[in-house]
Amino acid sequence: MSGGGGDSGAARRGHLLVVDDKPNMRRMLSDLLGEQHDVRTAEGAKRALAMITAGAFDVVVSDIRMPEMDGVELLSAIKREQPEVEVVLITAYASVERAVEAMRLGAYHYLKKPFEPDELVVVVERALERKRLAERARHLEGELERARASGLSQIVGQSRAMQALFALARRAATSDATVLVSGESGTGKELVARAVHAESSRARGPFVAVNCGALPEALVESELFGHARGAFTGASDDKAGLFEEAHGGTLFLDEIGDLPLPAQVKLTRVLQEGRVRRVGETRERVVDVRVVAATNVDLEQAMADGRFRQDLYYRLNIFALAVPPLRERSSDIPALAAFFLARYGGGENGPRRFTPAALSALLSYSWPGNVRQLENAVQRAAAVAGGEPQIDVEHLPPELGQAPVSVSGELELSHREYVDLVKERASREYLVALMRRFGGNVAQAAQCAGTERESLHRLLRRHGVRPSDFKAE
Ligand SMILES: Nc1ncnc2c1ncn2[C@@H]1O[C@H](COP(=O)(O)OP(=O)(O)OP(=O)(O)O)[C@@H](O)[C@H]1O
Ligand SMILES: [Mg+2]
Structure with missing residues (x-):
């Protein structure tokens, strides 16, 4: 141990x-x-x-x-x-x-x-x-250096949503209670779990991570709780489980929603009693372990479907840390993008900035794969941009070009404001297409669009679309 x-x-x-x-x-x-x-x-x-x-x-x-x-x-x-x-x-x-x-x-x-x-x-x-x-x-x-390097201060997030999460995570770190980190894939759940460990009094103890979904069902219990020699075919030695390995530290149970029901029953007992029994043994061993679990599935739904035990849920969910999806904290995008560019920018001659257009594309994309997807996009863009000083829209993955307007919780738009914003963007897109078709000829364009020349001029000015940009050389 x-x-x-x-x-x-x-x-x-x-x-x-x-x-x-x-x-x-x-x-x-x-x-x-x-x-x-x-x-x-x-x-x-x-x-x-x-x-x-x-x-x-x-x-x-x-x-x-x-x-x-x-x-x-x-x-x-x-x-x-x-x-x-x-x-x-x-x-x-x-x-x-x-x-x-x-x-x-x-x-x-x-x-x-x-x-x-x-x-x-x-x-x-x-x-x-x-x-x-x-x-x-x-x-x-x-150890201290490592703990500092994986603490909450290393997680980028100035948005109100992330600051609130950090405050709660800090409280969780000072306690020994179990923590349930939830959030969509790629939001940074593991990062948060590690930070809770790093900022806790257990920082010098082990942080043992296990993906419950990746364990073969037949081996889950022996992996978590250990086994005695001969407990089953293939158990050629006594073996400590991950709980014992994490003694004095933190056990991170990732994808907890994938844990089979019988293992859920045992886990609930271990959490309740602070003791584990290896498979095939009768005696119990005291373990001093804090559990942090993570999930990207809706456990309430899983409970309703009978796939997740309620008693386990309540044991785990003492501190509930919900990591918001990236589209609900778009104000963090510029800092995250800069952070990843510094990491993957390729040093001296690589790109160091984003053009305003590229930044705006990053901001308006919906990021279904969250921070991980942003990380990958920046890494790829930095490679594509090569020796260019700035990353531009053309270097970004193509799906970002067709950015739909995202409903950003961060901006907290009213319904009216949101609809207006969508209209504004649609209007601008229309004008750009129109100018392209008519090579910047406003008179012809106005006729096609069914409007007066003067009002089209006004519209173009308001949207910052310049007809001269579309004139053939
Ligand atoms: N706020 C952040 N600041 C800096 N890096 C971040 C942040 N959030 C996520 N990352 C980075 O994004 C990647 C994905 O994060 P992580 O693995 O913690 O996500 P996850 O929620 O556990 O994803 P999954 O559900 O797919 O397991 C990692 O490389 C992580 O370092
Ligand atoms: Mg993860």
């Missing part, structure tokens, strides 16, 4: 390298230190450096006086290459200046011969401890 790292420090053997040109010294030192640690030896500094570069040593114990390269030079080479390796120097010819220089170069300690064996053992022990603390600190730093 992995609780997210952390060794039992004291018992671990250190990896030491003893460097001395005299064979009897090497033997004496490796006997002395070999009881508690794994010790390897090198007869010179050059050989030692090669070994350090190749292998993972914690502490190097080196003589100072050696032919070819001395211990202090070795020390500075080590600190250049692997500063985290601790170095203990030993010498028979101690001088204060040399000792000061060694410490300044980063030696952990400097011992003068003759020394008590215990003295060296203790110094090495402390050096190891410092190395481990440094490693631990770096590990935690890395």
Whole structure:
């Protein structure tokens, strides 16, 4: 069962390298230190450096006086290459200046011969401890970095709908309650699930994701809850399930609507009791896991159809995070498009901006595949645009050209405003087609359109359509 790292420090053997040109010294030192640690030896500094570069040593114990390269030079080479390796120097010819220089170069300690064996053992022990603390600190730093990199702040979304979602997700993160993330395909449900984990007190524990729809029905239960050896044909070993793997962290159950009913019953029990029973075992194991589930199907409908259990639904739906479809938050589109362009833009010579026309096409498209579709469209457009400085309409996928007006919840149009908007666009489209047909000849166009020349001029001006743009060269 992995609780997210952390060794039992004291018992671990250190990896030491003893460097001395005299064979009897090497033997004496490796006997002395070999009881508690794994010790390897090198007869010179050059050989030692090669070994350090190749292998993972914690502490190097080196003589100072050696032919070819001395211990202090070795020390500075080590600190250049692997500063985290601790170095203990030993010498028979101690001088204060040399000792000061060694410490300044980063030696952990400097011992003068003759020394008590215990003295060296203790110094090495402390050096190891410092190395481990440094490693631990770096590990935690890395974890924190990763947690920050997958937090809510990494999700693009200034729209009111997304800001409200983030606020609720933040509250969910501080609790241990189950979370149900719902939304159409490609809206960012998994991103939200990971962010809830990353911002929770479980961030340093595991995040285990499983797609319930992808598991073969016969194996669902053994995958989730584990199995005992011989529980069924093919169960050749005891195996922990994903619940146990996620101990101390978060279990992400994606496509929860696809979970078969018998597994739903068991899952409900696990959520209720905080314990799992492996298939084929009688004893129960306590698991400390927060469950985040996601679905792109309407679970209420699935319940009505008898495909989803009500008791499970209520257990899961404690925090309900509904990720809105992209067409209901079109104000996020420019920032998302810029975000993906920065990711896929192809560096220095690639496109860095969208033309106003391209942006307007992105804004008025309905995005049935949501953010994922936008991500793909931008990636493709960046590739198509190649060395161009801007992405234009022609680089975008063709379906965006024929953009129907979307009913955008974000704009919160009244019915009247919406209908007016559609009329405006239709009117403009008509005028453009008309000008094209008559090559910008307003008099002929007016006749065809059944209107006066003057009023057609007014209409064209209002819509910003210029007849001169349609005149043949
Ligand atoms: N708000 C956002 N900001 C940045 N990237 C996003 C955002 N929403 C989604 N994405 C990106 O869009 C893609 C799809 O997101 P994700 O996989 O989380 O969607 P999903 O809802 O789980 O989709 P599905 O239902 O198909 O599994 C991912 O590459 C994700 O990084
Ligand atoms: Mg998903």
